[in-house]
Amino acid sequence: MIIRFRRMFYIRTLIVIGFFALGLSACKTDSKKEAASSDTDLIQVHVSSENLDDSLFACKSAQEVQSFLNKHSYLSDWYFTDAPVEKPQLAAHLFQILQNKDFRAFKMQLDLIIGDRNASIINPLKKSFQQIARYYPDFKAPEVKFMVTGFSGNDLYISDSLIVIGLDYFGGPKARFRPDVYGYQLRRYQKEYIVPSIIFFMSNKYNHVNASDRTLLADMIGYGKGYEFVKQVMPDTPDSLILGYSEESLIRTYNSQQDIWSFFVSNKLLYENMDLKKQKFIGERPFTTEIGNEVPGGIGRWLGWRIVSRYMAENPEVSLPQLMKNDNAGNLLQASGYKGEKDDEE
Structure with missing residues:
Protein backbone atom coordinates (compact mmCIF):
# COMPACT_ATOMS: atom_id res chain seq x y z
CA MET A 1 0.00 0.00 0.00
CA TYR A 206 -7.29 -3.06 6.63
CA ASN A 207 -10.49 -1.39 5.45
CA HIS A 208 -12.35 -3.83 3.20
CA VAL A 209 -14.70 -2.20 0.72
CA ASN A 210 -17.13 -3.61 -1.81
CA ALA A 211 -15.93 -2.18 -5.13
CA SER A 212 -19.30 -2.88 -6.72
CA ASP A 213 -21.16 -0.77 -4.15
CA ARG A 214 -21.00 2.76 -5.53
CA THR A 215 -23.50 4.28 -3.12
CA LEU A 216 -22.93 7.29 -0.93
CA LEU A 217 -23.70 5.07 2.07
CA ALA A 218 -20.78 2.79 1.17
CA ASP A 219 -18.45 5.80 0.98
CA MET A 220 -19.77 7.12 4.29
CA ILE A 221 -19.25 3.77 6.01
CA GLY A 222 -15.78 3.50 4.49
CA TYR A 223 -14.77 6.79 6.05
CA GLY A 224 -16.53 5.88 9.28
CA LYS A 225 -14.56 2.66 9.64
CA GLY A 226 -11.34 4.58 9.03
CA TYR A 227 -12.16 7.10 11.74
CA GLU A 228 -13.16 4.32 14.13
CA PHE A 229 -9.85 2.60 13.43
CA VAL A 230 -8.02 5.75 14.54
CA LYS A 231 -10.16 6.05 17.66
CA GLN A 232 -9.56 2.44 18.62
CA VAL A 233 -5.77 2.64 18.30
CA MET A 234 -5.56 6.23 19.59
CA PRO A 235 -8.37 6.26 22.20
CA ASP A 236 -7.23 9.47 23.90
CA THR A 237 -7.29 11.51 20.68
CA PRO A 238 -10.02 14.18 20.51
CA ASP A 239 -12.55 13.57 17.75
CA SER A 240 -11.80 17.04 16.40
CA LEU A 241 -8.24 15.94 15.53
CA ILE A 242 -9.49 12.78 13.84
CA LEU A 243 -12.15 14.51 11.74
CA GLY A 244 -10.47 17.84 11.13
CA TYR A 245 -13.51 19.77 12.40
CA SER A 246 -13.15 22.54 14.95
CA GLU A 247 -14.49 21.68 18.40
CA GLU A 248 -17.20 24.30 18.03
CA SER A 249 -18.30 22.87 14.69
CA LEU A 250 -18.20 19.33 16.05
CA ILE A 251 -20.44 20.19 18.99
CA ARG A 252 -22.88 22.01 16.74
CA THR A 253 -22.94 19.12 14.28
CA TYR A 254 -23.45 16.54 17.02
CA ASN A 255 -26.39 18.49 18.42
CA SER A 256 -27.93 18.89 14.92
CA GLN A 257 -27.54 15.30 13.80
CA GLN A 258 -31.26 14.51 13.82
CA ASP A 259 -31.85 17.25 11.25
CA ILE A 260 -28.82 16.16 9.24
CA TRP A 261 -29.96 12.54 9.21
CA SER A 262 -33.48 13.58 8.23
CA PHE A 263 -32.05 15.53 5.29
CA PHE A 264 -30.16 12.47 4.03
CA VAL A 265 -33.19 10.20 4.41
CA SER A 266 -35.80 12.58 2.98
CA ASN A 267 -33.63 13.34 -0.05
CA LYS A 268 -32.85 9.64 -0.61
CA LEU A 269 -29.11 10.31 -0.48
CA LEU A 270 -27.92 7.12 1.15
CA TYR A 271 -28.17 5.12 -2.06
CA GLU A 272 -27.13 7.92 -4.40
CA ASN A 273 -24.44 6.69 -6.83
CA MET A 274 -23.68 9.75 -8.97
CA ASP A 275 -20.14 10.90 -8.18
CA LEU A 276 -20.82 14.62 -8.59
CA LYS A 277 -23.70 14.49 -6.16
CA LYS A 278 -21.85 12.28 -3.70
CA GLN A 279 -18.91 14.67 -3.60
CA LYS A 280 -21.19 17.39 -2.22
CA PHE A 281 -21.43 15.37 0.98
CA ILE A 282 -18.06 13.63 1.27
CA GLY A 283 -15.75 15.99 -0.62
CA GLU A 284 -13.59 18.87 0.59
CA ARG A 285 -15.75 21.94 1.16
CA PRO A 286 -15.93 24.64 3.85
CA PHE A 287 -19.66 24.03 4.34
CA THR A 288 -22.39 21.70 3.11
CA THR A 289 -24.61 24.48 1.81
CA GLU A 290 -27.32 22.06 0.64
CA ILE A 291 -28.13 21.48 4.32
CA GLY A 292 -27.02 24.78 5.84
CA ASN A 293 -24.15 27.22 5.97
CA GLU A 294 -23.17 26.02 9.44
CA VAL A 295 -22.97 22.35 8.44
CA PRO A 296 -19.28 21.53 7.81
CA GLY A 297 -18.04 20.04 4.57
CA GLY A 298 -17.63 16.29 4.31
CA ILE A 299 -20.66 15.84 6.56
CA GLY A 300 -21.24 12.39 5.05
CA ARG A 301 -17.92 11.23 6.50
CA TRP A 302 -18.95 12.37 9.97
CA LEU A 303 -22.35 10.72 9.60
CA GLY A 304 -20.66 7.51 8.49
CA TRP A 305 -18.65 7.51 11.70
CA ARG A 306 -21.80 8.02 13.75
CA ILE A 307 -23.28 4.93 12.10
CA VAL A 308 -20.14 2.88 12.69
CA SER A 309 -19.86 4.09 16.27
CA ARG A 310 -23.43 3.08 16.98
CA TYR A 311 -22.84 -0.27 15.27
CA MET A 312 -19.92 -0.99 17.59
CA ALA A 313 -21.93 0.05 20.63
CA GLU A 314 -24.85 -2.19 19.65
CA ASN A 315 -22.63 -5.16 18.77
CA PRO A 316 -20.03 -5.39 21.57
CA GLU A 317 -18.83 -8.79 20.38
CA VAL A 318 -17.46 -7.31 17.16
CA SER A 319 -13.69 -6.71 17.19
CA LEU A 320 -11.92 -3.97 15.27
CA PRO A 321 -10.56 -6.42 12.64
CA GLN A 322 -14.06 -7.82 12.17
CA LEU A 323 -15.43 -4.32 11.69
CA MET A 324 -12.77 -3.50 9.13
CA LYS A 325 -13.56 -6.68 7.17
CA ASN A 326 -17.26 -5.88 6.99
CA ASP A 327 -17.87 -4.44 3.52
CA ASN A 328 -21.67 -4.65 3.65
CA ALA A 329 -22.64 -1.03 4.25
CA GLY A 330 -26.37 -1.67 4.22
CA ASN A 331 -26.09 -4.49 6.74
CA LEU A 332 -23.89 -2.38 8.99
CA LEU A 333 -26.38 0.49 8.91
CA GLN A 334 -29.26 -1.83 9.75
CA ALA A 335 -27.35 -3.52 12.58
CA SER A 336 -26.40 -0.14 14.02
CA GLY A 337 -30.00 0.93 14.50
CA TYR A 338 -28.86 4.51 13.96
CA LYS A 339 -31.63 6.99 13.17
CA GLY A 340 -29.98 10.30 13.90
CA GLU A 341 -30.17 10.13 17.68
CA LYS A 342 -27.46 11.22 20.11
CA ASP A 343 -25.60 8.68 22.20
CA ASP A 344 -27.69 9.35 25.31
CA GLU A 345 -31.02 8.89 23.50
CA GLU A 346 -32.91 5.67 22.89
Whole structure:
Protein backbone atom coordinates (compact mmCIF):
# COMPACT_ATOMS: atom_id res chain seq x y z
CA MET A 1 0.00 0.00 0.00
CA ILE A 2 1.34 3.42 -0.91
CA ILE A 3 -0.26 6.73 -0.10
CA ARG A 4 1.18 10.10 -0.95
CA PHE A 5 -0.60 13.36 -0.73
CA ARG A 6 0.09 17.05 -0.71
CA ARG A 7 -1.81 20.05 0.52
CA MET A 8 -5.30 18.54 0.61
CA PHE A 9 -5.27 15.39 2.72
CA TYR A 10 -8.53 13.79 1.74
CA ILE A 11 -9.01 14.77 -1.92
CA ARG A 12 -5.48 13.76 -2.84
CA THR A 13 -5.93 10.37 -1.25
CA LEU A 14 -9.16 9.66 -3.10
CA ILE A 15 -7.24 10.03 -6.36
CA VAL A 16 -4.16 8.08 -5.35
CA ILE A 17 -5.54 4.98 -3.66
CA GLY A 18 -8.64 4.81 -5.85
CA PHE A 19 -11.26 3.57 -3.48
CA PHE A 20 -13.99 4.82 -1.32
CA ALA A 21 -13.43 7.39 -0.45
CA LEU A 22 -11.34 7.32 1.11
CA GLY A 23 -15.70 15.57 20.24
CA LEU A 24 -15.07 16.30 22.89
CA SER A 25 -16.22 14.68 26.10
CA ALA A 26 -19.76 15.92 25.54
CA CYS A 27 -20.11 14.56 22.03
CA LYS A 28 -17.40 11.98 21.45
CA THR A 29 -18.09 8.79 19.55
CA ASP A 30 -18.58 5.61 21.55
CA SER A 31 -15.23 3.86 21.77
CA LYS A 32 -15.85 1.37 24.54
CA LYS A 33 -15.11 -1.58 22.26
CA GLU A 34 -11.66 -3.06 22.35
CA ALA A 35 -10.39 -0.60 24.93
CA ALA A 36 -6.70 0.07 24.66
CA SER A 37 -4.40 -2.24 26.56
CA SER A 38 -2.19 -0.93 29.29
CA ASP A 39 1.37 -0.09 28.27
CA THR A 40 2.65 -3.27 29.90
CA ASP A 41 0.35 -5.39 27.70
CA LEU A 42 1.32 -3.79 24.40
CA ILE A 43 3.40 -5.61 21.82
CA GLN A 44 6.86 -4.13 21.51
CA VAL A 45 7.34 -2.30 18.22
CA HIS A 46 10.55 -0.62 17.11
CA VAL A 47 10.18 2.63 15.19
CA SER A 48 13.23 3.80 13.28
CA SER A 49 13.36 7.55 12.59
CA GLU A 50 15.80 9.88 10.87
CA ASN A 51 16.04 13.68 10.62
CA LEU A 52 16.80 13.98 6.93
CA ASP A 53 16.28 17.73 7.10
CA ASP A 54 19.42 18.02 9.24
CA SER A 55 21.42 16.22 6.56
CA LEU A 56 19.91 18.39 3.85
CA PHE A 57 20.67 21.62 5.71
CA ALA A 58 24.28 20.51 6.17
CA CYS A 59 24.83 20.53 2.39
CA LYS A 60 27.23 23.27 1.25
CA SER A 61 26.65 23.08 -2.51
CA ALA A 62 24.21 21.87 -5.13
CA GLN A 63 26.54 18.93 -5.70
CA GLU A 64 26.24 17.92 -2.06
CA VAL A 65 22.45 18.21 -2.30
CA GLN A 66 22.57 15.92 -5.34
CA SER A 67 24.67 13.43 -3.37
CA PHE A 68 22.07 13.59 -0.61
CA LEU A 69 19.30 12.88 -3.14
CA ASN A 70 21.31 10.03 -4.66
CA LYS A 71 21.77 8.47 -1.22
CA HIS A 72 18.06 8.75 -0.50
CA SER A 73 16.76 8.04 -3.99
CA TYR A 74 13.27 7.24 -2.72
CA LEU A 75 12.79 10.95 -2.04
CA SER A 76 13.00 11.86 -5.72
CA ASP A 77 10.83 8.89 -6.65
CA TRP A 78 8.08 9.36 -4.08
CA TYR A 79 8.37 12.44 -1.90
CA PHE A 80 9.12 15.09 -4.52
CA THR A 81 6.41 13.96 -6.94
CA ASP A 82 4.89 17.46 -7.04
CA ALA A 83 8.12 19.47 -6.88
CA PRO A 84 8.02 22.78 -8.80
CA VAL A 85 10.97 21.68 -10.98
CA GLU A 86 11.91 18.57 -12.93
CA LYS A 87 14.13 15.96 -11.30
CA PRO A 88 17.38 17.10 -12.99
CA GLN A 89 16.90 20.61 -11.54
CA LEU A 90 15.80 19.48 -8.08
CA ALA A 91 19.21 19.64 -6.37
CA ALA A 92 19.87 23.19 -7.60
CA HIS A 93 16.35 24.23 -6.60
CA LEU A 94 16.73 22.86 -3.07
CA PHE A 95 20.16 24.41 -2.61
CA GLN A 96 18.79 27.79 -3.67
CA ILE A 97 16.10 27.44 -0.99
CA LEU A 98 18.72 26.48 1.59
CA GLN A 99 20.58 29.72 0.83
CA ASN A 100 17.53 31.84 1.64
CA LYS A 101 17.88 33.57 5.02
CA ASP A 102 14.12 33.80 5.52
CA PHE A 103 13.79 30.09 4.95
CA ARG A 104 16.55 29.32 7.45
CA ALA A 105 14.80 31.55 9.98
CA PHE A 106 11.58 29.65 9.25
CA LYS A 107 13.40 26.37 9.88
CA MET A 108 14.62 27.59 13.26
CA GLN A 109 11.11 28.74 14.18
CA LEU A 110 9.67 25.43 12.99
CA ASP A 111 12.05 23.47 15.21
CA LEU A 112 10.78 25.44 18.20
CA ILE A 113 7.13 24.91 17.25
CA ILE A 114 7.47 21.17 16.63
CA GLY A 115 9.69 20.71 19.68
CA ASP A 116 11.08 17.30 20.58
CA ARG A 117 10.15 15.12 17.61
CA ASN A 118 10.28 11.96 19.65
CA ALA A 119 7.88 13.34 22.24
CA SER A 120 5.43 14.98 19.84
CA ILE A 121 5.45 12.52 16.93
CA ILE A 122 7.54 9.35 17.26
CA ASN A 123 6.31 8.24 20.69
CA PRO A 124 2.60 8.70 19.82
CA LEU A 125 3.22 6.89 16.54
CA LYS A 126 4.95 4.04 18.35
CA LYS A 127 2.08 3.69 20.81
CA SER A 128 -0.41 3.63 17.92
CA PHE A 129 1.69 1.05 16.07
CA GLN A 130 1.70 -1.12 19.18
CA GLN A 131 -2.08 -1.03 19.22
CA ILE A 132 -2.22 -1.94 15.53
CA ALA A 133 0.15 -4.85 16.18
CA ARG A 134 -2.17 -6.06 18.93
CA TYR A 135 -5.00 -6.32 16.43
CA TYR A 136 -2.80 -7.37 13.50
CA PRO A 137 0.21 -9.39 14.75
CA ASP A 138 1.91 -9.33 11.32
CA PHE A 139 2.14 -5.55 11.38
CA LYS A 140 5.60 -4.12 10.68
CA ALA A 141 6.28 -0.51 11.63
CA PRO A 142 7.43 1.66 8.71
CA GLU A 143 10.53 3.81 8.98
CA VAL A 144 9.88 7.50 9.67
CA LYS A 145 11.83 10.30 7.99
CA PHE A 146 11.52 14.03 8.66
CA MET A 147 12.01 16.65 5.94
CA VAL A 148 11.84 20.46 5.58
CA THR A 149 12.07 21.67 1.98
CA GLY A 150 10.17 24.94 1.76
CA PHE A 151 7.03 23.14 0.56
CA SER A 152 8.92 21.61 -2.38
CA GLY A 153 7.95 18.09 -1.29
CA ASN A 154 4.70 16.53 -0.17
CA ASP A 155 3.16 17.09 3.25
CA LEU A 156 3.13 13.36 3.94
CA TYR A 157 4.22 10.27 2.08
CA ILE A 158 2.98 6.98 3.52
CA SER A 159 3.63 3.40 2.49
CA ASP A 160 3.84 0.08 4.33
CA SER A 161 7.57 0.53 4.84
CA LEU A 162 8.16 4.30 4.85
CA ILE A 163 6.65 7.52 6.18
CA VAL A 164 8.10 10.88 5.16
CA ILE A 165 6.78 13.87 7.12
CA GLY A 166 7.18 17.33 5.59
CA LEU A 167 7.35 19.31 8.81
CA ASP A 168 7.23 22.66 7.03
CA TYR A 169 3.52 22.05 6.37
CA PHE A 170 2.68 21.59 10.06
CA GLY A 171 3.95 24.76 11.73
CA GLY A 172 0.43 25.93 12.53
CA PRO A 173 -0.91 29.50 12.78
CA LYS A 174 2.22 30.93 14.41
CA ALA A 175 4.55 29.77 11.66
CA ARG A 176 6.26 32.36 9.50
CA PHE A 177 5.14 30.53 6.35
CA ARG A 178 2.12 28.30 5.79
CA PRO A 179 1.10 25.92 3.00
CA ASP A 180 -0.88 27.30 0.06
CA VAL A 181 -4.31 25.85 0.84
CA TYR A 182 -7.79 27.18 1.52
CA GLY A 183 -8.34 28.79 4.90
CA TYR A 184 -10.69 26.09 6.14
CA GLN A 185 -8.01 23.47 5.44
CA LEU A 186 -5.25 25.23 7.37
CA ARG A 187 -6.57 23.94 10.70
CA ARG A 188 -5.33 20.45 9.84
CA TYR A 189 -1.81 21.71 9.17
CA GLN A 190 -0.65 21.69 12.78
CA LYS A 191 1.60 19.19 14.51
CA GLU A 192 -1.29 17.72 16.53
CA TYR A 193 -2.85 16.39 13.33
CA ILE A 194 0.22 14.54 12.05
CA VAL A 195 -0.17 11.23 13.88
CA PRO A 196 -4.00 10.92 13.59
CA SER A 197 -3.71 11.68 9.85
CA ILE A 198 -1.06 9.00 9.39
CA ILE A 199 -3.07 6.38 11.26
CA PHE A 200 -6.23 7.25 9.33
CA PHE A 201 -4.52 6.62 6.02
CA MET A 202 -2.82 3.48 7.30
CA SER A 203 -6.30 2.14 8.11
CA ASN A 204 -6.96 1.80 4.38
CA LYS A 205 -4.83 -1.33 4.31
CA TYR A 206 -7.29 -3.06 6.63
CA ASN A 207 -10.49 -1.39 5.45
CA HIS A 208 -12.35 -3.83 3.20
CA VAL A 209 -14.70 -2.20 0.72
CA ASN A 210 -17.13 -3.61 -1.81
CA ALA A 211 -15.93 -2.18 -5.13
CA SER A 212 -19.30 -2.88 -6.72
CA ASP A 213 -21.16 -0.77 -4.15
CA ARG A 214 -21.00 2.76 -5.53
CA THR A 215 -23.50 4.28 -3.12
CA LEU A 216 -22.93 7.29 -0.93
CA LEU A 217 -23.70 5.07 2.07
CA ALA A 218 -20.78 2.79 1.17
CA ASP A 219 -18.45 5.80 0.98
CA MET A 220 -19.77 7.12 4.29
CA ILE A 221 -19.25 3.77 6.01
CA GLY A 222 -15.78 3.50 4.49
CA TYR A 223 -14.77 6.79 6.05
CA GLY A 224 -16.53 5.88 9.28
CA LYS A 225 -14.56 2.66 9.64
CA GLY A 226 -11.34 4.58 9.03
CA TYR A 227 -12.16 7.10 11.74
CA GLU A 228 -13.16 4.32 14.13
CA PHE A 229 -9.85 2.60 13.43
CA VAL A 230 -8.02 5.75 14.54
CA LYS A 231 -10.16 6.05 17.66
CA GLN A 232 -9.56 2.44 18.62
CA VAL A 233 -5.77 2.64 18.30
CA MET A 234 -5.56 6.23 19.59
CA PRO A 235 -8.37 6.26 22.20
CA ASP A 236 -7.23 9.47 23.90
CA THR A 237 -7.29 11.51 20.68
CA PRO A 238 -10.02 14.18 20.51
CA ASP A 239 -12.55 13.57 17.75
CA SER A 240 -11.80 17.04 16.40
CA LEU A 241 -8.24 15.94 15.53
CA ILE A 242 -9.49 12.78 13.84
CA LEU A 243 -12.15 14.51 11.74
CA GLY A 244 -10.47 17.84 11.13
CA TYR A 245 -13.51 19.77 12.40
CA SER A 246 -13.15 22.54 14.95
CA GLU A 247 -14.49 21.68 18.40
CA GLU A 248 -17.20 24.30 18.03
CA SER A 249 -18.30 22.87 14.69
CA LEU A 250 -18.20 19.33 16.05
CA ILE A 251 -20.44 20.19 18.99
CA ARG A 252 -22.88 22.01 16.74
CA THR A 253 -22.94 19.12 14.28
CA TYR A 254 -23.45 16.54 17.02
CA ASN A 255 -26.39 18.49 18.42
CA SER A 256 -27.93 18.89 14.92
CA GLN A 257 -27.54 15.30 13.80
CA GLN A 258 -31.26 14.51 13.82
CA ASP A 259 -31.85 17.25 11.25
CA ILE A 260 -28.82 16.16 9.24
CA TRP A 261 -29.96 12.54 9.21
CA SER A 262 -33.48 13.58 8.23
CA PHE A 263 -32.05 15.53 5.29
CA PHE A 264 -30.16 12.47 4.03
CA VAL A 265 -33.19 10.20 4.41
CA SER A 266 -35.80 12.58 2.98
CA ASN A 267 -33.63 13.34 -0.05
CA LYS A 268 -32.85 9.64 -0.61
CA LEU A 269 -29.11 10.31 -0.48
CA LEU A 270 -27.92 7.12 1.15
CA TYR A 271 -28.17 5.12 -2.06
CA GLU A 272 -27.13 7.92 -4.40
CA ASN A 273 -24.44 6.69 -6.83
CA MET A 274 -23.68 9.75 -8.97
CA ASP A 275 -20.14 10.90 -8.18
CA LEU A 276 -20.82 14.62 -8.59
CA LYS A 277 -23.70 14.49 -6.16
CA LYS A 278 -21.85 12.28 -3.70
CA GLN A 279 -18.91 14.67 -3.60
CA LYS A 280 -21.19 17.39 -2.22
CA PHE A 281 -21.43 15.37 0.98
CA ILE A 282 -18.06 13.63 1.27
CA GLY A 283 -15.75 15.99 -0.62
CA GLU A 284 -13.59 18.87 0.59
CA ARG A 285 -15.75 21.94 1.16
CA PRO A 286 -15.93 24.64 3.85
CA PHE A 287 -19.66 24.03 4.34
CA THR A 288 -22.39 21.70 3.11
CA THR A 289 -24.61 24.48 1.81
CA GLU A 290 -27.32 22.06 0.64
CA ILE A 291 -28.13 21.48 4.32
CA GLY A 292 -27.02 24.78 5.84
CA ASN A 293 -24.15 27.22 5.97
CA GLU A 294 -23.17 26.02 9.44
CA VAL A 295 -22.97 22.35 8.44
CA PRO A 296 -19.28 21.53 7.81
CA GLY A 297 -18.04 20.04 4.57
CA GLY A 298 -17.63 16.29 4.31
CA ILE A 299 -20.66 15.84 6.56
CA GLY A 300 -21.24 12.39 5.05
CA ARG A 301 -17.92 11.23 6.50
CA TRP A 302 -18.95 12.37 9.97
CA LEU A 303 -22.35 10.72 9.60
CA GLY A 304 -20.66 7.51 8.49
CA TRP A 305 -18.65 7.51 11.70
CA ARG A 306 -21.80 8.02 13.75
CA ILE A 307 -23.28 4.93 12.10
CA VAL A 308 -20.14 2.88 12.69
CA SER A 309 -19.86 4.09 16.27
CA ARG A 310 -23.43 3.08 16.98
CA TYR A 311 -22.84 -0.27 15.27
CA MET A 312 -19.92 -0.99 17.59
CA ALA A 313 -21.93 0.05 20.63
CA GLU A 314 -24.85 -2.19 19.65
CA ASN A 315 -22.63 -5.16 18.77
CA PRO A 316 -20.03 -5.39 21.57
CA GLU A 317 -18.83 -8.79 20.38
CA VAL A 318 -17.46 -7.31 17.16
CA SER A 319 -13.69 -6.71 17.19
CA LEU A 320 -11.92 -3.97 15.27
CA PRO A 321 -10.56 -6.42 12.64
CA GLN A 322 -14.06 -7.82 12.17
CA LEU A 323 -15.43 -4.32 11.69
CA MET A 324 -12.77 -3.50 9.13
CA LYS A 325 -13.56 -6.68 7.17
CA ASN A 326 -17.26 -5.88 6.99
CA ASP A 327 -17.87 -4.44 3.52
CA ASN A 328 -21.67 -4.65 3.65
CA ALA A 329 -22.64 -1.03 4.25
CA GLY A 330 -26.37 -1.67 4.22
CA ASN A 331 -26.09 -4.49 6.74
CA LEU A 332 -23.89 -2.38 8.99
CA LEU A 333 -26.38 0.49 8.91
CA GLN A 334 -29.26 -1.83 9.75
CA ALA A 335 -27.35 -3.52 12.58
CA SER A 336 -26.40 -0.14 14.02
CA GLY A 337 -30.00 0.93 14.50
CA TYR A 338 -28.86 4.51 13.96
CA LYS A 339 -31.63 6.99 13.17
CA GLY A 340 -29.98 10.30 13.90
CA GLU A 341 -30.17 10.13 17.68
CA LYS A 342 -27.46 11.22 20.11
CA ASP A 343 -25.60 8.68 22.20
CA ASP A 344 -27.69 9.35 25.31
CA GLU A 345 -31.02 8.89 23.50
CA GLU A 346 -32.91 5.67 22.89
